[in-house]
Amino acid sequence: MSMTSLLTITPWPALSAVILLVLLVAALYFARSTSHQAIHAACEALARGLRLASHSVTHALEHLVARNRAVLLAAGREAKERIVEREFARVGDTVRKDLAGYPEMHRRLSGAILRIEEDHEKAVEVPPEAPGWAQAVGVAAKLDARNGGTEILADIHKSMVKAHAEAMRDYRKASAERHALLRQMMPDWRLILQSLGRVNKSVESVIERSLAIDRHMAEYETIVRGENHAVSVLSSSSIVYFFISALVLAVATAGAAINFTLIARPMAEMVGGTNFIGAFRTADIAALVIIMVEVSMGLFLMESLRITRLFPVIGTLTDQMRVRMIVITFAILLMMASIEAGLAYMREVLLQDELATNALLRSDSTGSMVNQHLWITTAAQMGMGFVLPFALVFVAIPLETFVHSLRTVVGLIGIAILRALALILRVLGNGTRQFGILAQRIYDLPLFLPLWLEARTATAARLAASAPGSGEARPWQEARS
Secondary structure, rough: OOOOOOOOOOOHHHHHHHHHHHHHHHHHHHHHHHHHHHHHHHHHHHHHHHHHHHHHHHHHHHHHHHHHHHHHHHHHHHHHHHHHHHHHHHHHHHHHHHHHOOHHHHHHHHHHHHHHHHHHOOOOOOOOOOOOOHHHHHHHHHHHHHOOOOOOHHHHHHHHHHHHHHHHHHHHHHHHHHHHHHHHHHHHHHHHHHHHHHHHHHHHHHHHHHHHHHHHHHHHHHHHHHOHHHHHHHHHHHHHHHHHHHHHHHHHHHHHHHHHHHHHHHHHHHHOOOOOEOOOEHHHHHHHHHHHHHHHHHHHHHHHHHOOOOOOOOOOOOHHHHHHHHHHHHHHHHHHHHHHHHHHHHHHHHHHHHHHHHHHHHHOOOHHHHOOOHHHHHHHHHHHHHHHHHHHHHHHHHHHHHHHHHHHHHHHHHHHHHHHHHHHHHHHHHHHHHHHHHHHHHHHHHHHHHHHHHHHHHHHHHHHHHHHOOOOHHHHHHOOO
């Protein structure tokens, strides 16, 4: 039924519209309670669903936070264990090196000390004997000059001068011997000082290592206890390591692209430039395979050297098997580098042939001239082709850091997304409940006149019930209520 036909229920369209409006308002008024219940039930169900989804997301968030915390603590504990293990190995090497030479050093020090003691005993100055001339001079002084005392004093003087000269000569000789003995002590003193200096340096090195071990052990204990400060530090470090390793991998990718450019064109001459595998040329796929094999050999070489720990199986091999694996992977890398150097040389040859062919087709006599400095570019390309495979070996180190830090970064991103989703669901749940209240108010908006009349009637009934002498009306009001 169209609106035009509805407006023709009476001869006057305006009256028909008024009648329809009154009927619509009456229908809405009588269905008001049911409509309110339906709106409330629908909005409440939607709000509860959103709240349930928010609780589920919050539970998943807590689980992800716990998992990310466990991953951070495990990674930090493993890193600290490796650092402490390396520090203990360095301390062990230092102590072992010093203790290996300790018996020899002890023997040398003991011999030097014994020689110093012997020389010191020999170098002790012996006091000269007391002269016996005092009594003789006293007796001669009592003699009379007439009895020959003057001649006796002269003889005594001559003897004293002669004895003094002999005593000085003996003293100088003894002093020279003592000084020679003291000079012989100097090498032993220097030996003792040098040995003690080496011992002091070794002890200081061990003390510094022990202080570093104490610091790392304190950090390790905080990680084992799972303190929030340790988790925050590990999280920040993981983010920093992620971006640094990503930057290094980007640089390595650029190097791999240059390597691909060097060998793609000569590979087209080897496998055919018109062959395709799907939408890609066979030459490009072959060049990528060579680069990937070089990267794989680099990973295996780093794992065999125990620099990285991406493959636990390689780390558990015996030393003999690891040495064999190192030799094999290095031989394969050397072969690949030699092949790339040859391909780089072939690329330059093909480029010169193409230039010569184009010059011949253009009948250009200057194009056939030989460039005397061509060997520089050829040697540079061959050098790059030989060096780049070995440079790609070190991609394993940032790759390991990137893989380990990626777990943490992905966990942090997931935590942020889940928190935002939980907040959005919680806001939508509260908004749905408030939207239900708003929908009820909007539903009551066209019914303002019946609702106003109902309110006025209810107010008049309350006033009449509260007025004196209205006791007879109360049973009827109670029965109605």
